[in-house]
Amino acid sequence: MCGIIGLFTHEGSANAELFEGLLMLQHRGQDSAGMVTYDGHRFCEHKDNGLVNDVFGARTMKQLRGHTGIGHVRYPTAGSSSAQEAQPFFVNSPLGIYLIHNGNVTNTHSLRQSLEGSQSFFNRHLRTDSDSEVLLNVFADEIHRAHQRCSLEAECDPHRDIRKLVLDAGERLMSLLQGAYSCICLVKGVGLVAFRDPHGIRPLVLGSRERNGKTEYCVASEDCAFGPIGFQRVRDVAPGEMLIVTEQGELVSKQCVPGQTNPCIFEYIYLARPDSVLNDISVYNFQMGLGTRLAERIKSLDLVKDIDCVVPVPDGSRPAAIQISAHLGLPYREGLVKNRYVGRTFIMPDQHTREMSVRRKLNAMPAVFEGKKVLLVDDSIVRGTTMSQIVEMVRKAGAVKVYLASASPPVRFPNVYGVDMPVRKEFVAYDKTEEEICRELGADALIYQGIEDLVAVGHDLNPGITEFDTSCFTGEYVSRDVTPEYLQSLETALRTKDRTRSGRLPAIGHSNGVSVPQLAPLS
Known part of the structure; x- marks a missing residue:
């Protein structure tokens, strides 16, 4: 359970509104907070352990310049509670991608093996135990593959059709991942990207507002984050859908894989604020x-x-x-x-x-x-x-x-x-x-x-x-891929690793005979 928010504005600075949104989502995570802003040329990042008010001081906020940004409050379920594992996570190739994630990917182990082996473009070295870092690197690999496929097609220009490459990569990404994930990314040259797993287990809501005759967008875990910053709820991000708010402010959507809304009912009992509406249900x-x-x-x-x-x-x-x-x-x-x-x-x-x-x-x-x-x-x-x-x-x-x-x-x-x-x-x-x-x-x-x-x-x-x-x-389990062996592997891991602030639940995947999709080998 984490809180995530992404914001696109046409002018001004996004940092103060992201800060307000994160305060409204603080109930979803108290371990760490992070923010990245983007001005069309460069990213500005800050993250650390602590509450939102503690992590973002006046000096830090002045440095977070840009009209677009993403923010995260963390409640760790995989990896450790170190500041190194605070989100957002970043990869510089391709394009430059920052990602924030709410949920838990259950086939992390097999995906990590693929990323660190010969099946990945770059034989990637992962710095943390976080499933979110694995997810980000799989996404980056799939954008590279989409670029490669496009280069071989006569009618496809990988430089002109970069938005299409990201959407195509999203389709492949969702066919690989198992578990729950609601994600927001900043992708250089593309814009603000948001997507949700095919079961819609964790919430993700789209909001908009009109300012100076132009439409601006916000995506967040809960629409309670919209009120203080003047956004209105539009709809939930659909299960299996990927949204892009381009750098020019255009909203683009693709249903990457078939989806069905199967939200976690515990969200409505304990996790979400009562002033939120999730999946068209008032909490x-x-x-x-x-x-x-x-x-x-x-x-x-x-x-x-x-x-x-x-x-x-x-x-x-x-x-x-x-x-x-x-x-x-x-x-x-x-x-x-x-x-x-x-x-x-x-x-x-x-x-x-x-x-x-x-x-x-x-x-x-x-x-x-x-x-x-x-x-x-x-x-x-x-x-x-x-x-x-x-x-x-x-x-x-x-x-x-x-x-x-x-x-x-x-x-x-x-x-x-x-x-x-x-x-x-x-x-x-x-x-x-x-x-x-x-x-x-x-x-x-x-x-x-x-x-x-x-x-x-x-x-x-x-x-x-x-x-x-x-x-x-x-x-x-609605994803139909959680086995007794997988549950036992979690408990075994916890017996060998203390669940303290210095070390929590390691990233465990389906190493128990469950069929897991693999990253396609390079051609």
Whole structure:
């Protein structure tokens, strides 16, 4: 899970607006931030570990000159958390390409072998373990191949038809990659390039605005980034589509491969902001729908008469908790005060840091909990670290009974498409019944959302989506290429490499007998 944004303007500097957009996407990554701007002649780059406000100071911003640019906030799932692996990544041939990426490429291993072997144009040397660097270099190789093919065709001029070469390379690139990827690039001589994997697993949204009689464009992970900079949502980038905003401001599109919208449903539960609209679904309305469905489940269990008030675990569960309260006719109370200067514990880099952060993140108010039977509502329960401590905190604040409600089903399987929860044994729900989970969390009762209800909420809001990726709940992966052997390889890798700030999840690919497309050999 990362946040990406790309911006094209006809005049002025893009840096300040990219900065504002990245602030709106900060919830998607707190490990590092990076920005590249382009003035039509040269690139200006800056990236480092830290939050957006820390990485981009006044002096740095003055140096980031150009009317076009891209920005990234990182939440690492592959490679390490070093500043070297902060994005954007760059290759100087062909043309000069900067790339930012949200998602996770699952066949990185085989692609890396091809790039570093004789099948690549340049026998490329990769500097990091990042799947994003692999993706960028495969794209660069495919542009070289498209150039070579064009040179052999009588009616094709590789210098005049450079835009076509990039689009053709995009078609080949998407036939090679597996997994999830929403990407934005700056390509010298071409412009701003954006593309999305054929399943549309991770979000990517196109926006536009009119300024001085000219149309300008922005592409971002979520359209919440558009508001502060005056852009209006146009549409989602289609799965399997590549967009180019040329250096003259023309918008060009190609459907590179057939696509079908199968978004990760966890985006709507936890990752995205409630003021975003992804795949024509309002995140806020989705979360409200979860509250309605969960309220019906609570009602069916005959628990309503034993609940004094509904309390959300801030902030993501508020829409669901408000709807549960209204639907069941129970008082809604804010009983947990959040320290807003502590980051999201789920995306902290290691378990020890998460546990410390929970204790300073929330404080329970006795004025709300004293002598009460409370229903605590959370958007999801993943590792259980936060929730078990919250339950203990609420009891110490005087609660007589603590009931838990999760707006999502039990998380039992890894999300390999860009959310860092790869080890099944880390989940509180791993190999446990709901009764066992309840005991471990220290609650008096635990009510989970049903998977059928979860999917039904999405279908109600966008009937055109025939299948969501629900892999972290069901173990069924929409790309159909994630095998038990692949999942085991991830866990094996984690046993041999500490998941700390200096070293995370290494880039693992399908080295287990799964058929993986290879880069075509040179002719």
